[in-house]
Amino acid sequence: MSFVPSIPLWLKNKFLQSNMKFRNFKMVGYVVYGRGSFNQLNEIIEPHRKEDDPMIFLVDHFFKGKSLINRLPLRGHDKVVFADVTYEPKTSLVDKLAQQLKDEFGKVSGIIGIGGGSTMDLAKAVSLMMNNPGSSSDYQGWDLVKFPGVYKAGIPTLSGTGAEVSRTCVLTGPTKKLGMNSDFTPFDQIVLDPELTTNAPVNQRFYTGMDCYIHCIESLNGTYLNEFSKSYGEKALQLCRKVFVDKREWDDESDDQLMMASYAGGMSIAYSQVGVAHAVSYGLSYLLGTKHGIGNCIVFDKLEEYYPDGVKEFKFMVEKNKIDIPQNITKGLSDEQFDTMINVSMGMKPLWENALGRDWEKTMTREKLRKLYERL
C-alpha cells in the first residue's frame, strides 16, 4: 500500500509527525565552525547561486557602517538589507521584505542572515515566504509551511539563542507570538565564526548568553528530558559556566566556548522543554515588547523559589560581569495589564507542567503569579 499521491508531502509529514512519540529532528544541512570561517562564505554559497538571481544578505542594523559589510562576498545583483531588530521580528515585516524582494528581483538565490536570534529568525522566515503563498502569519504554528524556502544560511554574531539550529523562527503576528515550526525552517548552512562575536556590547552579550544558561537550568530541572537533550544541555551549561563564572577576563576562548554553548543549547531543545522563566517572560514580551534575552534575565533574577541554585549562580554572574538587570519594569501597570500578562503566561501549559509537574495549577495560582510580576 502506498499513500494516494494527491496528498501533498507537507500534509503527509504533518500527519506522520503528529503520530510520532519521539520527535524526528531535522538537522541543519551544513555546519562550519572556526575562527575566520566567515572568510569562506564566498566558497560556501557559490554552489547555491542560480544564474543571475542574487544572494540577499540580511544583516543586523548594528553592523551598518561597520567593517563586516566590506567582507560580504557580493556579486552581480547581490543586495545587503539591514534588519531593524530593535523589536523582535513581526510577520508584517517578514511579508514586506519578501514582497520587496519579489518585486525587485522576481527570484533570489538565497537569504544569508547575519546577526543575533532575531535576524536569523527573520532570515528563515523571509526564505520560506519567497516560496509560500499568503502571509507568514498563516504559518505560525506547527508544520503548516507547505513548500521549502529558498537556500538559507545563518551566521550568528551573538551567541546564546540557539536560533542557528532551531526548527522555528519566532514571529509576532496579528493574533499571536509564535514561530513557523516546520522541517522546512532549519538553515541549509550555518557558519559559526566566534570572531564575529568579539565586539558585541557587554550587556547584550550577557543577556543573550543567559538565554542559553536559563534554558539549560529550566530543561535540566524539568520533568521532560531524555539523554539526547540532557547531554547537550549539560555541555551547554558547563560552557556557560566556564565563560561567565570561571574566566577572569573575557578572551577569544570565551567567544569560542559561548558559541558552542549556544549551538549545544539549541540542539538540546529537541527533547526538552523550558520552564518558569520562559512562561513568565512571554507575558512581559507580549505586553511590553521586552526582548527575549533580557526578559528572561529580568524574570530569572526573581525565581529563587523555583531554581534556588541556578538563581544564586545567576546573581553571581551578574555581579562578576558587572551587568545591569533592569528593575521595576512593571511599576505602574494597570490591573488589566497585569491580567493580560497573567493570561499569556498561564496559557503556556507545557512549560508550567515541565517545571512544576501535572498539578502545576495548584502551585502557581493567578494571585501568586501577579505577585511575581509585581516584583519584576
Next chain:
Amino acid sequence: MSFVPSIPLWLKNKFLQSNMKFRNFKMVGYVVYGRGSFNQLNEIIEPHRKEDDPMIFLVDHFFKGKSLINRLPLRGHDKVVFADVTYEPKTSLVDKLAQQLKDEFGKVSGIIGIGGGSTMDLAKAVSLMMNNPGSSSDYQGWDLVKFPGVYKAGIPTLSGTGAEVSRTCVLTGPTKKLGMNSDFTPFDQIVLDPELTTNAPVNQRFYTGMDCYIHCIESLNGTYLNEFSKSYGEKALQLCRKVFVDKREWDDESDDQLMMASYAGGMSIAYSQVGVAHAVSYGLSYLLGTKHGIGNCIVFDKLEEYYPDGVKEFKFMVEKNKIDIPQNITKGLSDEQFDTMINVSMGMKPLWENALGRDWEKTMTREKLRKLYERL
C-alpha cells in the same frame, strides 16, 4: 560571474572544499532519539517510498532469527538482506550487493542499515553505488563520489563507532583500506534507539564502546582540535566514563548514555584527528584483518608511554567490566609481515603528527614501532 555550467557539482564541491581552511561539515538529515523510537520506522520511511520500489533492510547477520526481524515494517517488495560482517566490508561485497539489487528490482526506494559500524558503512556504500557507475573502489578517497545515493537510514545496534554521523564508510578495496568520503555519504536519517543495544554481547559492546573512548583520548590529547570538536569529545568521554567507570552494573541508562557517547564522538571527528592507537591498529587490520574496535583495544592496552592516564583508566575499565583483551596476536609473524604493518602504520602521517607533533619521525622510528608491534 558564475561557474561555467559544464563543471559538474561534485567537481565544483571538491574544488571548493579543498580551498577551505575549515571543513564544511555535512550533517545527517534527521535524527530521532528515544527508547522505542524504532517503532516509528514505518512512519519515518513512508514519505521516502517511491511507488513500488522496495525498501531494502540491510541487517547485521547477528539478528538472523531474532525478534528484531519481525519488527521491520515490511511492505510490498521490501527485502531483508543479512550482512555478514565477520570481516569489515569489502568493496567487492558492496559492488555485489548493489548489482544484485539492480538485477532484481531495477530501482529501490532506499537502504536501511541496521547493525554496528560495519553494517552501517555497508549500507551507506550500497546506497551510493545504486546511483554511481563503476566499482565502489573507484570512489575510495575524498570527494570522488559523483551522484547522491538512494535514500539511506542508519540504525545502530552497537554504540561507539560514530558511523551513524560520519561522512565516510570505511571499505577494504583491492589496493587500499579507505572510505568513500563525500558530502553524499552521510545518512538521510538516523534512528537512535538505545533499546536495540540491550542484548549486545558484553565483549563486543566493550570493544565498540572503546572505539569512542580511545578516539576521544587521542583527539583531546592531539595538536589538531578546536572548540567544536573539543566540546563533543569531552562530552563523549564523560559519558564513556559514566558507563564503564562509574556505573556499578549495566542498566538501561548505560545503553542510553553510550549511544549518546557514540553520537558525540562521531560529531567530534569534524575538526579533530586520531593518534597512535589508530595509526598502529591500521597495520594490524591491514595484515591480519583485525576489526577496528578490538584492534584499537589491543594496541591501546600497550600505549602507556603515549597516553599514560588514558591507558591506566582503560586497564581499570577492562578489569572492572571483566573483558578479555587478546594478547600475543603478532607472535610468530615474519620480518616481512612486521615490515608490512610498519609501512602501513608509518603512512598515517596526519595521525602521527597529531599525536607527536611535526617532528614525529624522530620520536617514532621503525625500530621503536617494531618493538611495539612485537608486544601486541
